[in-house]
Amino acid sequence: MIFSRSSLLLGTLCASGLASPMPSSNTAPTVHLPDSDVWFTGTAANQTESFLNIRFGQETSGNNRFAPPKPYAYPAGSVVNATQSGAACPQQKDPIPSFPLFNNVTRTSEDCLTLRVDRPAHTSASDRLPVLVFIYGGGDTIGQIYDSAYDPTLLVSGAAEKDVPVIYVAMNYRVGIFGFASSPALSASDSLNAGLLDQRLALWWIQDHIAAFGGDPDQVTIFGESDGATGVGLQLTAYGGQVPKVPFRRAIMESGGATADTGTAWDESGQHTAVLIDRVNCTAPTSQEELECLRRLPMLTLQNTAYAYELTIDSMGGMDVFIPVSPSTFIPDSPSTLLKTGQFARDIDLLSGWCENDGAFFTSTALETSTDVAESLRASYPRLSNATIAKALQLYPLADFSNDTTVDPPVSAQYFRASQMARDLGFACPSLLTVETNAQYASHPQVSNYLYALNQTAFAEVFALENLTYYGVPHFSDIPYIFNTVTDGLLAPVSTASDRRLASAMGASWASFATFGDPSRVNGTIPGWRQALPATNSSSPESSPVPRLRVLGGPDSHFTGRGYHEDLVQRCAFWNSDEVTAELGI
Incomplete structure (x- = not known):
């Protein structure tokens, strides 16, 4: 596995955990929901008040398994103890065994919508x-809101110190087979994409109740990383934009977007669900009978069988096997079509970006020739035509990349070539497409559109010690900065002063964007952001100017103006073209 050599050191860091919280006061904070006469009692530490394990959806076992979530209402007069973490939705105990960035899952339950x-x-x-x-992200397969990688304490307290205070909310949603099963029976009952529906229900809970916690329901910004960013993108395109109200005003996508999950448009999840039905001996004359059989299975039987099957598809951790599905009510057409035809929530302020080497973790270092790169594309994206693969090789000439002889054994330039393709196809180009179409269909010029590329990682010392420096600034490098675990958390022992400064500024920029639609409005943020694209309200995407982005961190931190290195605009025009998105199933 590509992560195995760094596991020991990262495992040591994980064992160190987070620093002990410092109490803020001796009085437990309370919140009263006046409409339902429900009280929540939370905890206070490190200048932050936390309310955990608040139920927004009913239990999802039995007939509710795979079904759209149902709202949960506490009985009137309830006093809820919101001081302890809740269960994760069903998933494996060790999120990614070969790369221990996440806490082991201590408890799973189908009563997890908190x-x-x-x-x-x-x-x-x-x-x-x-x-x-x-x-949260996690390949639509893992994730929970109580993981220490996502501890929001320093994000919340740091924003408040810079006079851009925000309230943080995160929801559990169903993942894997429980969140993204697909079958004819589920389609007929409008039950596809349950995990995305969980997210939507939580967003409506926030609209109804966040004011009691001191939040403004008219100033909600959704943000996510990796498949969390894909979730954000699909919340933007939800129902083809044909809804009377959208439960958020702004959105931040980190290394992902609505078009990031290849295979969405040809029901790849349905193919995997059919195999799993056979593996658990639920094959029956009708899809409805098969569904009823799946719902009768013990949770752990279904969970463990699904995980074993996922590993046969993706040995790194079973990622991205059960994924969102279109067409469906929630995703009525391919995500790329929804974006290109303006079928999404209009006039949402948008901030989107990627890590400079987002594709590094997902690329084999064994690639030595152009034929190897072509075959790796065929293996990962089996419906790509020979002409498309040939064009991709042409757009990424080997001369643009160099061998890395500083590591032992050396890494071929072909690895960096394929890694760049993976970054662009899966992360940078989905961001660019969303920003371009968001600007194109905006109804007024005040709509914000920002792009960034992160060029610094807090994993640098780990990579240097483990002979993995060729990873550069890989996927997930943004999370330790946004949640500031470089100052007090997992990566604090190996972080630099530069890491801590960048974390403080990035968290403040995200809070500034949530407050003003501008990530550099206040002191302490990353300065110099400018709009990636003006809102054009034009029906012709060709008329749009070349987008601009902000490079964050590293020796190259600056605003790029109208030029990109690596010919990114031309390459994304290729990956985002109608022909290629059809071959990718997005």
Whole structure:
């Protein structure tokens, strides 16, 4: 496995855990929901008040398994103990065994639709603070809101110190077979994409109740990383934009977007569900009978069988096997078509970007020739035509890349060539397409559109010690900065002063964007952001100017103006073309 050599050191870091919280006061914070007369009692530490394990959806076992989530209502007069973490939705105990960045899952349950609310100390119901809502990633297979990688304490307290206080919310949603099963019976009952529907239900809970916690329901920003960013993108395109109200005003996508999951448009999840039905002996004359059989299975039987099957598809951790499906009510057409035809929530302020080497973890270092690169594309994307693969090789000439002889054994330039393709196809180009179409269909010029590329990683010392420096700035490098675990958390022992400065500024920029639609409005943010594209309200994407982006961190931190290195605009025009997106199933 590509991560195995760094496991020992990262495992040691994981064992160190987070620093012990410092109490903010001796008084437990409470929140009252006046409409339902429900009280929540939370905890206070490190200038942050936290309310955990708040139920927004009913249990999803039995007949509710695979079904759209149902709202949960606490009985009137309830006093809810919101001081302890809740269960994760069904998933494996070790999220990615070969790369231990995440906590082991201590408890799973189908009664998992809970959320957490974290706010600055002494927030009152009258404060009306902007709200940052996080959607975790994890290949649609793993993830939970209580993982220490996503501890929001320093994000919340740091933003408050810079006078851009925000409230943080994150929701659990179903993953894997439980969140993204697909079959004719599920389609007929409008039950596809349950995990995305969980996210949507939580967003409506926030609209209804966040004011009691001191939040402003009209100032909600959703943000996510990797498949969390894909979730954000699909919340933008939800129902083809044909809804009377959208439960958020702004969106941040980190290394992902609506078009990041290849195979969405040809029901790849349905193919895998059919195999799993056979593996658990639920094959029956009708799809409805098969569904009823699946719902009768013990949770662990289904969970463990699905995980074993996922590993046969993706040995790294079973990622991206059960994924979102279109067409469906929630995703009525291919995501690329929804974006290109303006079928998405209009006039949403957008900030989107990627890590400079987002594709590094997902590329084999055994690639030595152009034929190897072509075959790796065929293996990963089996419906790509020979002409498309030939064009991709042409757009990424080997002369643009160099061998890395500083590591032992040396790494071929072909690895970096394929890694760049993976970054662009899966991360950079989905961001660019969303920003371009968001600007194209905006109804007024005040709509914000920002792009960034992260060029610094807190994993640098780990990679240097483990002979993995060729990873560069890989996928997930943004999370330790946004949640500032470089200052107090997993990566604190190996972080630099530069890492801690970047984390402080990035968290403040995200909070500034949530507050003003501008990531550099206040002191302490990353300065110099400019609009990637103006809102054009044009029906012709060709008329749009060349987009601009902000490089974050590293020796090359600057605003690029209208030029890109690596010919990214031309390459993304190829990956985002109608012909190629059809071959990718996006």
